[in-house]
Amino acid sequence: MEAKEKRKRSAEYEAVVRAGPNLRRIQQAHAHLVVTGCYRSRALLTKLLTLTCAAGAIAYTRRIFRSVSDPDSFLFNSLIKASSKFGFSLDTVVFYRRMLLSRIAPSTYTFTSVIKACADISDLRLGTLVHSHVFLSGYASDSFVQAALVTLYAKSCAPRVAQKVFDEMPERSIVAWNSMISGYEQNGLASEAVEVFNRMPEFGVEPDSATFVSVLSACSQLGSLDLGCWLHECIVESGITMNVVLATSLVNMFSRCGDVGRARAVFDSINEGNVVSWTAMISGYGMHGYGVEAMEVFRRMKAHGVVPNSVTFVAALSACAHAGLIDEGRLVFASMKKEYGVVPGVEHHVCMVDMFGRGGLLNEAYQFVKGLRSDDLVPALWTAMLGACKMHKNFDLGVEVAENLISAQPENPSHYVLLSNMYALAGRMDRVESVRNVMIQRGLKKQVGYSTIDVDNKSYLFSMGDKSHPETNEIYRYLDELVWRCKDAGYAPMPESAMHELEEEEREYALRYHSEKLAVAFGLMKTGHGVTLRIVKNLRICEDCHSAIKFMSIVMNREIIVRDKLRFHHFREGSCSCLDYW
DNA sequence: TTAGGGTTAG
Numbered sequence: 001m002e003a004k005e006k007r008k009r010s011a012e013y014e015a016v017v018r019a020g021p022n023l024r025r026i027q028q029a030h031a032h033l034v035v036t037g038c039y040r041s042r043a044l045l046t047k048l049l050t051l052t053c054a055a056g057a058i059a060y061t062r063r064i065f066r067s068v069s070d071p072d073s074f075l076f077n078s079l080i081k082a083s084s085k086f087g088f089s090l091d092t093v094v095f096y097r098r099m100l101l102s103r104i105a106p107s108t109y110t111f112t113s114v115i116k117a118c119a120d121i122s123d124l125r126l127g128t129l130v131h132s133h134v135f136l137s138g139y140a141s142d143s144f145v146q147a148a149l150v151t152l153y154a155k156s157c158a159p160r161v162a163q164k165v166f167d168e169m170p171e172r173s174i175v176a177w178n179s180m181i182s183g184y185e186q187n188g189l190a191s192e193a194v195e196v197f198n199r200m201p202e203f204g205v206e207p208d209s210a211t212f213v214s215v216l217s218a219c220s221q222l223g224s225l226d227l228g229c230w231l232h233e234c235i236v237e238s239g240i241t242m243n244v245v246l247a248t249s250l251v252n253m254f255s256r257c258g259d260v261g262r263a264r265a266v267f268d269s270i271n272e273g274n275v276v277s278w279t280a281m282i283s284g285y286g287m288h289g290y291g292v293e294a295m296e297v298f299r300r301m302k303a304h305g306v307v308p309n310s311v312t313f314v315a316a317l318s319a320c321a322h323a324g325l326i327d328e329g330r331l332v333f334a335s336m337k338k339e340y341g342v343v344p345g346v347e348h349h350v351c352m353v354d355m356f357g358r359g360g361l362l363n364e365a366y367q368f369v370k371g372l373r374s375d376d377l378v379p380a381l382w383t384a385m386l387g388a389c390k391m392h393k394n395f396d397l398g399v400e401v402a403e404n405l406i407s408a409q410p411e412n413p414s415h416y417v418l419l420s421n422m423y424a425l426a427g428r429m430d431r432v433e434s435v436r437n438v439m440i441q442r443g444l445k446k447q448v449g450y451s452t453i454d455v456d457n458k459s460y461l462f463s464m465g466d467k468s469h470p471e472t473n474e475i476y477r478y479l480d481e482l483v484w485r486c487k488d489a490g491y492a493p494m495p496e497s498a499m500h501e502l503e504e505e506e507r508e509y510a511l512r513y514h515s516e517k518l519a520v521a522f523g524l525m526k527t528g529h530g531v532t533l534r535i536v537k538n539l540r541i542c543e544d545c546h547s548a549i550k551f552m553s554i555v556m557n558r559e560i561i562v563r564d565k566l567r568f569h570h571f572r573e574g575s576c577s578c579l580d581y582w
Numbered sequence: 583t584t585a586g587g588g589t590t591a592g
Contacts, residue, residue, distance in 0.1 A: 044584095211589085214590060252592065
């Protein structure tokens with residue numbers, strides 16, 4: 001009799017397992033259990049709960065959980081793990097609280113899941129509280145818990161705390177190293193991420209594919225092609241399997257470091273691409289202004305049966321915007337909702353305004369903005385509008401837009417600079433002065449622009465008028481001479497795009513020693529003929545530098561590639577790949 | 583009566 005009972009139960013259990021994370025089948029299995037009276041079995045209930053959670057039916061999970069009279073430790077742990085794993089972080093916290101209230105002791109397994117949930121919602125306060133529970137429970141030296149804590153602090157914008165936890169770990173697993181590297185990378189501290197990576201060999205730790213994915217992202221931020229190529233070699237030498245995530249990371253790195261050809265070569269080597277890898281390639285072409293190529297990849301992606309999502313559409317629309325493909329952009333935008341059911345969000349709206357604006361269709365851009373719901377009117381729309389006003393010299397509209405921007409974000413100094421630029425271009429110097437005074441009153445400082453360039457595997461940083469470099473005198477002299485040669489070739493400095501409060505002569509001086517010009521001069525000085533220069537600027541390249549670098553590419557017969565905040569500019573033989581379309 | 587963790591791409 002007993003054996004028979006046991007066989008029956010295990011058959012029921014098997015039936016639940018077979019249902020898998022499919023809500024309809026789980027419900028059928030659940031109904032069957034209720035009918036046969038087996039639903040009182042804890043094992044079955046627990047399995048049922050984790051499966052409903054995996055199926056994404058969190059409301060159903062909660063309902064079943066509420067019906068359990070006296071949940072045990074196994075049930076709590078299963079539920080906490082499943083809810084955390086499938087992204088129901090707030091539920092994880094609620095279940096954890098219930099567990100504590102039920103006076104059931106959490107284990108290291110409980111903590112890893114709860115800490116991951118706190119990390120996913122970047123809740124530092126809650127995470128710190130759980131960290132104190134870890135101490136009280138005596139699990140502070142568990143390596144899994146510690147690795148989870150590193151992730152928690154890293155993802156909650158506290159990378160220094162993460163580093164402290166990491167440093168105090170007696171044994172650091174590869175996952176802990178990876179958490180530390182990705183933590184720095186995700187907080188925009190790319191150099192620190194690379195430093196951690198470089199310290200791995202001295203601890204005898206072999207990087208795995210997740211390590212490379214994170215360090216490649218850091219490299220993309222830095223825009224350092226030398227570093228990226230070296231990492232690529234490391235991956236090949238390590239014999240790590242090139243999975244789609246790693247390959248996509250490489251595609252992104254090569255694009256963002258200015259070598260879209262290599263990005264394409266890696267992309268072509270991917271066997272089973274997914275929506276992320278295709279999107280990465282579209283975005284890569286887009287940021288270089290290769291709109292036709294981007295749209296070709298977009299077309300091929302659809303032909304391969306890969307369904308574009310919201311991010312893909314941002315990449316495709318932005319590619320159209322940066323290449324002036326207005327009609328194609330319109331078609332893409334129209335197809336979003338109609339063919340793919342993707343509802344346009346604020347990012348897509350910004351792309352459209354940017355696209356119309358760059359193309360000189362200011363009125364259409366403005367009408368597009370006016371047609372949006374008021375809660376969709378994000379500052380980025382006005383910034384795109386403003387860029388268009390400046391490019392196409394519509395100062396009245398520009399002033400109106402800049403004033404809108406300032407009222408929306410009075411604490412953002414770059415809006416004041418834009419407004420001041422607009423007034424200056426419109427010849428309203430009295431207003432320029434008053435905007436500047438407002439900035440001073442409110443204690444707002446213009447964001448400092450800087451440019452970096454790699455020479456002989458070393459990164460050099462320049463800011464405007466920078467004199468910190470040991471070879472400053474040589475660089476300035478070289479640049480002065482270069483500017484003279486450019487002037488001979490037809491370059492005319494454009495003083496109006498400098499800070500307008502300066503006197504005429506000072507303005508030209510300030511322009512001449514902009515960070516990107518200093519970086520170009522240094523690169524030309526230090527590298528041999530035929531070497532392509534690659535510069536990364538943190539802000540948008542200024543109009544005058546854009547013009548000057550075109551001339552530099554002629555007089556020095558060099559290819560110069562500049563990545564700015566928005567896109568790439570390839571300067572060659574006196575023209576730029578953006579076709580002045582930025 | 584039942585399993586098991588923390589890291590990675592657009």
